[in-house]
Amino acid sequence: xxxxxxxxxxxxxxxxxxxxxxxxxxxxxxxxxxxxxxxxxxxxxxxxxxxxxxxxxxxxxxxxxxxxxxxxxxxxxxxxxxxxxxxxxxxxxxxxxxxxxxxxxxxxxxxxxxxxxxxxxxxxxxxxxxxxxxxxxxxxxxxxxxxxxxxxxxxxxxxxxxxxxxxxxxxxxxxxxxxxxxxxxxxxxxxxxxxxxxxxxxxxxxxxxxxxxxxxxxxxxxxxxxxxxxxxxxxxxxxxxxxxxxxxxxxxxxxxxxxxxxxxxxxxxx
Amino acid sequence: xxxxxxxxxxxxxxxxxxxxxxxxxxxxxxxxxxxxxxxxxxxxxxxxxxxxxxxxxxxxxxxxxxxxxxxxxxxxxxxxxxxxxxxxxxxxxxxxxxxxxxxxxxxxxxxxxxxxxxxxxxxxxxxxxxxxxxxxxxxxxxxxxxxxxxxxxxxxxxxxxxxxxxxxxxxxxxxxxxxxxxxxxxxxxxxxxxxxxxxxxxxxxxxxxxxxxxxxxxxxxxxxxxxxxxxxxxxxxxxxxxxxxxxxxxxxxxx
Numbered sequence: 001x002x003x004x005x006x007x008x009x010x011x012x013x014x015x016x017x018x019x020x021x022x023x024x025x026x027x028x029x030x031x032x033x034x035x036x037x038x039x040x041x042x043x044x045x046x047x048x049x050x051x052x053x054x055x056x057x058x059x060x061x062x063x064x065x066x067x068x069x070x071x072x073x074x075x076x077x078x079x080x081x082x083x084x085x086x087x088x089x090x091x092x093x094x095x096x097x098x099x100x101x102x103x104x105x106x107x108x109x110x111x112x113x114x115x116x117x118x119x120x121x122x123x124x125x126x127x128x129x130x131x132x133x134x135x136x137x138x139x140x141x142x143x144x145x146x147x148x149x150x151x152x153x154x155x156x157x158x159x160x161x162x163x164x165x166x167x168x169x170x171x172x173x174x175x176x177x178x179x180x181x182x183x184x185x186x187x188x189x190x191x192x193x194x195x196x197x198x199x200x201x202x203x204x205x206x207x208x209x210x211x212x213x214x215x216x217x218x219x220x221x222x223x224x225x226x227x228x229x230x231x232x233x234x235x236x237x238x239x240x241x242x243x244x245x246x247x248x249x250x251x252x253x254x255x256x257x258x259x260x261x262x263x264x265x266x267x268x269x270x
Numbered sequence: 271x272x273x274x275x276x277x278x279x280x281x282x283x284x285x286x287x288x289x290x291x292x293x294x295x296x297x298x299x300x301x302x303x304x305x306x307x308x309x310x311x312x313x314x315x316x317x318x319x320x321x322x323x324x325x326x327x328x329x330x331x332x333x334x335x336x337x338x339x340x341x342x343x344x345x346x347x348x349x350x351x352x353x354x355x356x357x358x359x360x361x362x363x364x365x366x367x368x369x370x371x372x373x374x375x376x377x378x379x380x381x382x383x384x385x386x387x388x389x390x391x392x393x394x395x396x397x398x399x400x401x402x403x404x405x406x407x408x409x410x411x412x413x414x415x416x417x418x419x420x421x422x423x424x425x426x427x428x429x430x431x432x433x434x435x436x437x438x439x440x441x442x443x444x445x446x447x448x449x450x451x452x453x454x455x456x457x458x459x460x461x462x463x464x465x466x467x468x469x470x471x472x473x474x475x476x477x478x479x480x481x482x483x484x485x486x487x488x489x490x491x492x493x494x495x496x497x498x499x500x501x502x503x504x505x506x507x508x509x510x511x512x513x514x515x516x517x518x519x520x521x522x523x524x525x
Contacts (some may be wrong), residue, residue: 166352169322172341172424175371184366184375188357265357265405 046235054181054235055242066255070224075243078209078221081137085144086205090198092145094151098182100153111157118150123211130216140212147208148201155200159193160186194265195259199252206248273298273461274319274429279328280496287496290313292328294480294499301462302456303476303505305469310482311345311497312465316433319463320345332429346427350434353418354406360417361402364389369393369426396420396450412443416450423458429521431463436471444468448475472505477504 008016025048032045046054058071099106100114126143133139135219163186171181213222229237259266271414272295279292289311296302306312317365321338329337341347346459350485365385369377369506387432392507393399396416398409415435436444452475455462466472472479481501488494502507515521 122478164352165357166349168345169320169341170349170353170355170422171366171370173320173343173345173347173422173427174367175343176375177373180370180373180375184370263357265407 001027011106043232043234046238051235051238055239058236058239070219071243072187073219074221074224074240075247077219078213081140081220081249082144082205082209084171085141085209086148086198086201088141089145089201089205090194093149093156093197094187094190094194096153097156098160098186100157101163102178102182102186107157114150114157118154122147122208126212126215135216140209140217143208143212144205148205151201151204152194154234155197156190156194157198158212159190163189187268192259192263195263199255202248202251206244210244272296273300273333275331275334276319277328277330279315279318279330279513281311281318281323282326282496285305287491289482289498290496291498296461296463296478298333298461299459301464301475301477303472303479304482305463305472305479311486312482313433315482316431316463316465319429320347320431327334332361332391336443343425344428346422346425346430348415348418348422348430348432348435349473350437352415354421355408359405360398360409361386361389361393363406363417363421364392364424367421371425392420392424396454410443411439412447413450415439419451419454423454423460427460429463432462432466434465434467437467438511444471451475463514473503476505479505 028045029048033045035045036040036047058069060069062068063070078165096110096114100110101107122143125146126139129139129142129146167185168181171185176184209220210222210225212222214226217223222245225237226242274293274294274296276294280290281288292315304312304315313448314323318325321330324337324339331337335344338344347353358366365377366375368385368388369375376382390399391403396418396419398413398420398442400513401413403408403452406417409417419430419432419435436447439447448471464472464475479501480499481503482497483500484495484497485500486495503509504511515523
């Protein structure tokens with residue numbers, strides 16, 4: 001039988017899915033064991049139990065100086081920035097994507113400009129953003145917007161162009177104006193694509209968020225990681241990294257659910 | 271003055287001539303089938319009728335109006351695919367036939383309820399009332415095309431254009447679609463242009479059959495000359511021409 005035709009049974013599929021996760025945990029545990037055996041005060045690979053204890057402490061115990069549980073404040077601050085950045089980006093991307101995709105005039109006017117803009121490495125702009133917008137929340141949100149917006153505009157306008165011409169013509173024969181075509185034909189078909197595009201931009205968005213927080217902030221997941229780096233507090237860093245991964249995964253999962261729930265007609269391709 | 275007038279139409283894309291010297295007239299209520307080999311400008315002609323494109327030369331008038339510059343309410347269209355909106359339910363697709371011309375593309379309040387009632391009547395007539403709340407993707411090809419025709423007719427166009435509407439259907443479904451279309455036509459008496467690959471279908475449904483072909487052919491530059499109407503058959507009376515007596519006086523009418 002050919003390899004391409006061999007499909008795993010349900011239990012085997014679950015086993016295969018869990019295997020790489022288990023492999024990473026085991027490999028880490030072994031590496032940690034070896035290093036700790038040589039030097040019990042090694043900080044580089046803390047034992048899984050140490051990481052767990054640290055995680056519990058971070059999640060439940062308040063900071064002695066401020067009396068706040070910093071873990072949750074960090075999470076809240078970061079998620080706020082992320083949501084604001086991605087939200088603004090998605091909205092502007094939607095409006096410009098529709099305009100560029102539907103209107104040949106706007107396409108001639110902006111398509112090439114956006115294509116050039118998207119080539120600018122956003123992190124190179126970070127110093128400018130800090131100078132212009134200060135070190136507060138604004139510059140971090142703006143970095144996320146700057147980093148994800150060109151991709152969103154290009155992707156969404158392409159999706160609008162891909163709406164079959166037949167449907168656009170059909171809508172015209174039903175008497176629809178450009179506005180109604182945008183609102184009732186293009187926009188609804190674009191929404192599941194928007195969710196997909198946002199899911200794809202979440203990776204870069206986290207990257208820009210953590211970069212901005214690492215450089216200038218006093219709260220946030222990225223800030224905390226880069227702060228405790230100075231003390232080689234690997235147990236804290238690992239807790240935060242796992243937490244960020246989990247958050248990113250949950251957001252992705254929620255967006256996919258949202259898409260399935262509200263756009264059942266676009267089932268294929270999601 | 272005939273209803274649809276096509277006057278000396280030429281269409282070229284760059285140096286490629288697609289159709290040339292096309293003249294025809296059609297009366298209100300006529301069913302015109304258009305056949306021809308692939309790449310012979312049938313679909314181009316339909317796009318010109320639809321005003322999706324404008325001809326390089328010549329003009330097309332419907333009911334004596336100025337030549338249209340873009341598709342509008344007076345021309346309805348059904349394509350082979352993508353003719354219904356996938357993000358609307360079957361009922362919403364029919365309502366769209368009325369509501370798209372309003373400023374927001376939808377009805378509110380009482381107007382909405384009335385439009386939905388009318389849509390349900392239409393759906394009963396075209397036999398889709400049992401799937402009113404489903405999305406088109408769950409429908410078979412024949413049902414989707416019935417929906418597309420119903421949607422186009424809801425907008426009450428003056429001319430209905432069909433671009434190979436039954437091309438993707440299996441033979442059985444195709445036959446039932448023929449009956450469906452003939453019934454609808456008997457009810458509404460509307461003018462129809464239909465492009466098809468199926469000669470039998472063309473003669474069965476049409477009052478006239480236009481054949482597009484290239485009368486001139488330059489072997490060194492096949493794109494130099496375009497296609498035109500080479501035959502205009504009378505397809506009534508089972509395709510046997512001159513069966514309808516047009517004179518009133520001095521001729522013997524069969525009882």
